[in-house]
Amino acid sequence: MIRVTVVGAAGRMGREVCRAALEDPGVELAGGVVEPGSPDVGADLGELCGAGRAGLAASEEPPEDAGVLVEFTTPEATVEHLSYRLPAVIGTTGLSEEQRARVEEAARSVPIVLAPNMSAGVNLLLGAVRELAEKLAGYDVEIVEAHHRGKRDAPSGTALLLGRAATSGRGQRLEDVAVYGREGVSPRREGEIGIHALRGGAVVGEHRVIFYGAGEEVEVVHRALSRRTFAEGALRAARFAAAAKPGLYTMQDVLSARG
Ligand code: NAD
Numbered sequence: 044m045i046r047v048t049v050v051g052a053a054g055r056m057g058r059e060v061c062r063a064a065l066e067d068p069g070v071e072l073a074g075g076v077v078e079p080g081s082p083d084v085g086a087d088l089g090e091l092c093g094a095g096r097a098g099l100a101a102s103e104e105p106p107e108d109a110g111v112l113v114e115f116t117t118p119e120a121t122v123e124h125l126s127y128r129l130p131a132v133i134g135t136t137g138l139s140e141e142q143r144a145r146v147e148e149a150a151r152s153v154p155i156v157l158a159p160n161m162s163a164g165v166n167l168l169l170g171a172v173r174e175l176a177e178k179l180a181g182y183d184v185e186i187v188e189a190h191h192r193g194k195r196d197a198p199s200g201t202a203l204l205l206g207r208a209a210t211s212g213r214g215q216r217l218e219d220v221a222v223y224g225r226e227g228v229s230p231r232r233e234g235e236i237g238i239h240a241l242r243g244g245a246v247v248g249e250h251r252v253i254f255y256g257a258g259e260e261v262e263v264v265h266r267a268l269s270r271r272t273f274a275e276g277a278l279r280a281a282r283f284a285a286a287a288k289p290g291l292y293t294m295q296d297v298l299s300a301r302g
Contacts, residue, residue, distance in 0.1 A: 044069060044070070044071055045069065045070055045071070045110060045111060045281060045282055045285040046070075046071045046072075046073040046108065046109065046110025046111070046285075047060075047064050047070055047071070047072060047073060047110050047111050047112075047113055047278065047281050048072075048073045048074040048075065048076065048105045048106065048109040048110060048111070048112050048113070048129075049061050049064065049072070049074075049075045049076070049088075049113050049115075050075075050076040050105070050112050050113065050114040050115070050116055050120075050124055051076070051077070051078075051114060051115045051116035051120070051135075052075030052076060052077050052083075052088060052091065052092075052101050053075075053077045053078070053081065053083040053086075053091055053101065054115055054116065055115075055193070055270060056115035056134060056270055056273060056274070056277075057075070057077075057092075057115050057116075058091060058092040058093070059092070059270040059271060059273070059274040060113050060115065060274045060277050060278070061075055061088050061089075061091065061092040061094070062092040062093065062094045062274070063271065063274040063275055063277075063278055064278060065088075065089060065092070065094045065097055066094070067278060069282070070278055070281070071110070072088065072097065072099060073105075073106055073108060073109050073110045074088075074099060074101075074102060074105055074106040074109060075088040075091070075099065075101045075102070076101070076102060076103065076104065076105055076112075076124075077101045077102070077103070078116075078120075079103045080103075083101050084101060084102065084103055085100050085101065085102075086100065086101045087099065087100060087101075088100070088101055105127060105129065109127075109129055110129075110130075110281075110285065111129070111130045111131065111132060111281040111284045111285050112124065112127065112129050112130070112131040112132070113131075113132045113134070113277050113278075113280075113281055114131055114132065114133045114134065114135055115134045115135060115277075116135055117135065117137075117195070118135055118136075118137050118138045118139065118142050120135075121133055121135040121138070121142070121146075122138075122142050122145050122146070125145060125146065125149040128149070128152060128153055129153060130153050130154045130155070130284045130285060130287070131153065131154075131155045131156070131284065132155075132156045132158070132277050132280040132281050132284055133146065133155060133156065133157045133158070134158060134159070134161055134273065134277055136159045136196055136199060136200030136201075137195060137196030137200065143157075146291065147291055150289060150290055150291035151289060152289050153289050154284045154287035154288060154289055154290055154292065155284070155290075155291055155292065156280040156281075156283060156284050156287075156292045156293070156294065156296070156297060157291060157292070157293065158276070158280060158293060158294035158297070159199070159200025159201055159203070159204055160200065160201040160204060160248075160273070160294065161272075161273040161274075161275075161276030161277045161279075161280060161294060162265070162267060162272045162273055162276055163272075163276060163298060164265050164272070165201055165204075165205075165250065165265050165267075166294045166295055166298055167298075168205070168208075168250075168252075168263060168265055169204060169205065169208040169295070170208070171263060172205055172208040172209050172212070172252050172263060173208045173209065173211055173212040174212060175209075175212070175252075175254055175261060175263070176208070176209035176210070176211075176212030176213050176254070177212035177213060179254045179256065179261065180213065181256070182254040182255055182256045182261070183231065183235075183254070183255040184209050184236045184237075184252065184253070184254055184255075185236070185237040185238075185239070185252075185253045185255070186198075186202050186205055186206055186209075186236065186237070186238045186239070186250070186251070186252050186253075187239045187241065187250075187251045187253070188201065188202040188238075188239070188240055188241065188248070188249065188250045188251075189240075189241035189242070189243070189246045189248075189249040190240070190241070190242055190246055190247075190248055190249075191242070191243070191244060191245050191246050191247065192242055192243050192244060192245075194242060197240040197242070198223065198238045198239070198240045199240065199248070199250070201248065201250055202238050202240070202250060203217065203238075205250060205252050206221055206236055206238055209236060209252065210236065213234075215234065217236070220234050220235050220236050221235070221236050221238055222235050222236065222237050222238070223238050223239075224237075224238075224239055224240075225237065247266075247267040247268065247269060247270060248265075248266070248267040249264070249265070249266045249267070250264070250265045251263070251264045276294065276297075279297055279298075280294065280297045283296070283297040283300055
């Protein structure tokens with residue numbers, strides 16, 4: 044049994060993780076942190092996520108004995124919450140280099156899983172994309188992602204992960220070859236990777252990586268059909284973090300660990 048505190052408990056992902064935690068017999072929901080000053084402070088966490096009364100109030104700070112923090116907020120809030128010095132699973136995306144460096148620093152004293160995508164499918168796809176990029180060396184790579192209209196950051200953290208998987212298969216750095224959208228006169232340069240973000244409606248998350256050859260094209264697609272897939276991945280990562288030594292871990296570490 045592990046204890047988990049959901050940070051960003053009133054958000055789309057936070058509510059999904061609270062619901063999954065309340066339904067998982069191996070997880071005890073210790074608390075839920077919502078944005079300071081928000082009308083959700085004091086709300087029942089079960090009612091907030093549609094799971095029925097849980098007898099636990101949403102708070103501005105983690106409770107004592109918070110267990111592992113599961114964070115789905117904003118990059119600014121995520122970095123602020125590192126000061127709690129608690130084991131954490133960070134699902135928040137759009138962290139700058141500097142914010143990521145702060146996470147790395149905090150992970151020297153506590154275990155932190157930093158995973159821009161918690162789904163098992165996407166994480167398996169990374170290996171496939173790396174191999175395709177390596178084996179289909181001369182093919183042009185394009186990445187297209189789609190998300191709901193409320194997503195803040197673009198391109199998605201997952202699109203960047205997929206881009207890094209492709210460049211690692213080719214011995215390149217994404218920073219050197221990525222082109223974000225195209226406009227005006229912008230012919231394709233040899234080796235560039237185009238990354239394109241669509242935003243609209245209620246799309247949970249879709250990623251396509253396309254390899255265009257002279258006489259064929261290969262496309263890998265992942266569609267998240269429900270946020271539940273991310274929530275279950277986050278709880279799996281929390282189980283991993285609860286038992287891990289201090290350090291910075293990825294979802295690949297979580298999925299390759301036993302149990
Ligand atoms: P959302 O806007 O619905 O929820 C974010 C919540 O964080 C809001 O309720 C907001 O009030 C709250 N918040 C902001 N500052 C806070 C603070 N200081 N303390 C506590 N709560 C605070 O967004 P969302 O769709 O739930 O996504 C959240 C993040 O998770 C985004 O970065 C998104 O890209 C990412 N995400 C990651 C995965 C994954 O698998 N890693 C999956 C989906 C979304």
